Amino acid sequence: MTEESQTGVNEPVGGIVAELAQMTEEQRAAHLAEVAEVVAPDRRIGVEIGQTLLEVQDVTLRFGGLVALDSVSFQIKRGEILGLIGPNGAGKTTCFNVMTGVYRPTSGQILLEGAPLGRRKRYQITQLGLARTFQNIRLFSEMTALENVVVGVDARHKTSVPGALLRLPRHQREEREVVERASALLEFVGIADRAADKARNLPYGYQRRLEIARALATEPKLLCLDEPAAGFNPAEKEDLMGLIRKIRDDGYTVLLIEHDMRLVMGVTDRIVVLEFGKKIADGLPAEIRDNPAVIAAYLGVPDDGVA
């Protein structure tokens, strides 16, 4: 991660980052294992590893005459990193939006652990276990990094006005929990050194990672990343690949939209390819790389060619 120092914001750097630097290799490993433990999802997921976690079933979405998604079907298996790729305008983000309840499919349905999402509201879908990041970063810019993540953790909590007003025991317990989990998440994605800064004052790379931390905070069964590497240089992309693998190894399932082929090929277990709202391929990275339809979609077809 590049170090962008901002004037006046970074005063004496103390805290966890300084402590980590002084630790021995073993202590550091133990600490990081502890962090990963706190971050790991401890929710009951109804399907075994390798079984279908989420199924997009014959989803069509029309905006007036425009068919944005045309009978798209694919499955995401628990524990995998699935890549969703396609040329610009292929319907990748639209697909995300349908899954997370921003749009309702014209026909077809989304099944999470075999149960249809139906007409649930967006926040209910998040609470069911689907979280996402945004292609164009949408953080709560006046909140600090830690507070941003805490909003995500709050999705799993119940305290409302009466509990907070009277500082009931559950509220106090939840307040301790949110800070603990959110701190661990910031360390996990590697931005704990700027926890106290407002989101909008963070460097770009930090903002991208903060979005991931905030989405992870809701303990999703499925984490959807919408072009998390947009605007990154190769070294940062390399770091990000490491982070995505780390997230998967911690027990999460990841759906990744990405343009960068090297990143997609390097990190995903399986790839689904969309073009003009239709699924044109679905398979292992190596298969996708050699698939003539995919090559045609990305590079175009010569006039006499056959797709």
Place this chain on the structure above:
Amino acid sequence: MTMTAKHSAAAPARESGIRRFRTWWNSLSRPQQWLGMVPVVALVYLLPLWHTMPIFSTEPNKDFPISLFSAAVLVLIALGLNVVVGQAGLLDLGYVGFFAIGTYVTALLTSKDSALHKLPYLATLPLAMLVTMVAGLLLGTPTLRLRGDYLAIVTLGFGEIVRLLATIVPAVKGQVGLQEVGHPPGTQANGQPIFGPTNGTAWYWLVVTVIIIVLLFIGNLERSRVGRAWVAIREDEDAAQIMGVSTFKFKLWAFAIGAAIGGLSGALQAGQVGFVNNQDFGVQFSVLYLAAVVLGGSGNKVGVMLGAFIVSYLPNRFTFLSGTTLQIGKLALHLQQYLVFGVALIVLMIFRPQGLLGARLRLLANGRQAYQRLVGRPEQLSSDSALTSEQEAV
């Protein structure tokens, strides 16, 4: 020309002074801060006793304790409106409607002119809050799906509806109004009630006490899941929803809590004045309340209180200007108490567009320890925002 140059040179120094104070204050522990507040609160309580205070006192034109009472009521109103506008980011232009409902609940249940059953005054305070809360829910349920300007227009309509109802519903007697609204019990040695309409000091103390209680409760909300949900909604409603915030529910809560505080202020005002009619609920009051919030710094409790105090105090302080005429050559200016107020507003908005004190919210009950552990320093508050640093850079 020279004025502006002078200002920009002086601004950074003053700015950093405020910031230094703030850094120092934030470095104190909670108990130390509480202790630091004691003399301030004591001063606030003692203020009306020194009504001969030079410069600051509004006498002889306007009773000083009464002026302070009006200011305190506006502070309470602004705190309630701040929950809606400052924290949840919902523009409410009909806030006076809730204030009006509060005054009428108390008046109808205590005045001799009302046909309703009479209750002791203090019992009507929670009732006024309850009724306005229900009114807030009734207004909010259908309208909170609207955003921004659209919501503002609907709330504007709500304020007008309440005002018109006060005119046409026979039970509240329109302009004739309701006389002899109740007050808290207790009599002075001379047989006069402690909470009589002329004894501003007692009323002021009552309102200040209410403000302190309300501040504690609002602070609890701010540093909780609720306060965070509000700010998240204010920042980006769609993102908040996708992060699992039930936006509609929390917006409704903001509305209900804001309404309840507005109703409480109305009930207190009705008790002090002792008389309620339909004349004091025009849309200009909603605008005045909003001005108090924006002037002080939307979202910042301390700022909002300061703003409300200024908005209420300045016209009272300059009452004597009313009726005087300033002759400049052929031009005769008929001065008005609100003239000074208007000029002050314009000047403030030019030099402090973010309000007297910028938004400053703490959203974590245990944030202090967490930030210390993570980065070894307290969090960045909104007051050290890019806006101020940009201004300093210029």
